Amino acid sequence: MAAPLGWDVEPEPEDPRTVSLRFGVRPVRLVVASDRATIAPDGWTLLQQTRAQFGVESVRGVGLDHVVFVSPFNESHPFNESHPFNESHPFNESHPAEGGYRPMSTYGIPGSGGRQPVAYVGPPPRRRKAAALPGRRPVVALLDTGCAPHPWLDDVVQTDVTLDGHSIGFDDPATDPDLHGDLVGDLDGMIDPLSGHGTFIAGIVHQACPDADILSWRIVPSAGPIAESDWIVALSQIAELVRRDRAGEAGGRRIDVLSLSLGYYHETPEDLLFDPTLYAILADLSANGTVVVCSAGNDATSRPSFPAAFAPWADGSGPVPVEAARPPIVSVGATNPNGCSDALFSNAGPWVRAYVPGAAVMSTMPAFQGGLLPVARTHAFGRLRESIDPDDFRGGFGVWSGTSFAAPLLAGAIAARLLETAQDDEDLATVIGRAWACVAELTDITP
Incomplete structure (x- = not known):
């Protein structure tokens, strides 16, 4: 279908991190x-033309990259699918695109x-020594903006797990949203909409289950959103880590x-045809005993x-x-x-199956x-x-809103339940039964 429109479709190399997966x-x-004049190449037009001529099933598994958003209230999800709610977000009262006051914008x-x-001012979460635990430490994984050094998290969060020496997600320190605001x-000097998002999420998991180990990878940039293909590459690698562990193979x-804490919406009903690509990966994780918890989104829809x-x-x-x-x-x-x-911003419907703070x-x-400064500053008695400086987080803690933060809270609660009985070297049926419980x-x- 590309040739009649004056276009060519050129395959590109697959990401080397998934070639063998x-x-x-x-x-x-x-x-x-060719050199002749033609309309600008448009992937959406080509996909629709192909579906119309050959039927939607002819391109099952083929689609455009979805734009995937994060879920805090900022430009990138809690009050957007991909951003926490900050004053700089279009979901704020101060944004001309809002056209006036919106009750949902107050969360920003x-x-x-x-x-x-x-x-x-309280004590840190109490993390017990391994010998004092009733079972093994549960492991919670996060795929977000990464995790910065923090006294609560330095001995809890691991950020350098790779697959066969290949990084999972992004690993350039110069572009790390949780190291550079x-x-x-x-x-x-304004802090980017999603900077700190992953660290905030890791802290929520740690509060909900202090005894859990946390794995953190970076896939979300500081302003979001991300391309679905980058996300799928990282998820494919994570699924392989889990499969190898379940199979007793090295490197799992x-x-x-x-x-x-991220997601996307379908542009058309035919987008369901590409969903198997993502769902197959998540279903594989589930089949190997991993519970996948997802934020519902912050668009009040x-x-x-x-x-x-x-x-x-x-x-x-x-x-x-249900399986x-x-x-x-x-x-x-x-x-x-x-x-x-329920928070006014939270998405809702029969597909949302749990609600937590x-x-x-x-x-x-x-x-x-x-870059913001206190309204007033002076000296007295030395x-x-x-x-209060509104964006000075040197104290190490903050407040934020979004379904981005509900998901890790429930994930931590599940981990806390698993901690009570989970042991090493259990068969898959036992692991899945406990996860279901x-x-x-x-x-x-x-079930």
């Missing part, structure tokens, strides 16, 4: 076929759930729970967001049925701090000091006096 994506590039305002520093945008790693909508739908109408042979994907929405009401949550933050206890999903 069971899952991956083979990209192609659309180019002008510091003091109402937007990203802001706080002083935590301001990587993109104006030269104003156990993962009990995988928390994903019932429109299904994937991969969260791969969860079994309460009304039975979803794309994936007792593997734990289900778990979709998570957010509640307000009162615990009595996700608005105005406290957790760990990198030691950022952004001491510095100033009002934890999911059934904490959600309304049953």
Whole structure:
């Protein structure tokens, strides 16, 4: 179908990290076929033309890269699918694109759930020695913006796990959102929308299950969003780590729970034809005993967001049925701090199967000091006096809102339940049975 339009389709090399794996994506590039004038190459037009002439089944597994968003309230999810809620987010009152006041935008305002520093004065979560545990340490994996050094997390989070020497996700320190708060945008020192997101998520898991080990990989840039193909490459590698561990092969790693705070929406119903590419990877993880927990998104809509909508739908109408042979994907929405009401920003519908706190949550933050300044600063009696600096996180803690943070909270709760009975060298049936029991206890999903 490309030739009549004056285009050529050129296969590109597969990412070397997935060449020998069971899952991956083979990209192609659309180019002008000759020197004659023609319309600009357009992948969407070609895909639609092919579907119309040969039927949608002819291109099953073929699709455009989805734009995948994160879930905090900022430009990249809690109040967007991919960003935490910050003042700089279009979901804020100060954004002209909003066209006026929106109640949902209040979650982006510091003091109402937007990203802001706080002083935590309690003790750190109590992490027991391995000999004092009732079972083995559960492992929770995160695929997000990475994780910065932090006193709570330095001995808990591992960020350098690779597969056959290949990095998983991005590994250039110069582009690490949780090491460098301001990587993109104006030269104003403002902290990027998603910077610190992964560190914040890791702190939530640690609070929910202090005895869990955490694996963290970086796939989300500081301003989001990401290309689905990059995400699938990383997930393919993670699935291989889990498969090898289950098979007793070298180079594997156990993962009990995988928390994903990102997602995308379908442009058309035919997008379902590409979903098997992503779902097959997540189903493989589940089949090897990993519980996959996904944030529902922050757009206050019932429109299904994937991969969260791969969860079994309460009304039975979803794309994936319940299978007792593997734990289900778990979709998570957010509640307000009162615990009595759902957050106004949280997506909802029969595909959202659990709700936990996700608005105005406290957790760990990198030691950022952004470009904003206190309203007032002076000295008295030899001491510095100033009002609160709204983006000075050197105290190590902050408040943030979004379903991005509900997902790791539930993931940590599942890990805490697994800790009570999980042992080494268990057969797969026992692992899956226990995973199902934890999911059934904490959600309304049953086998």
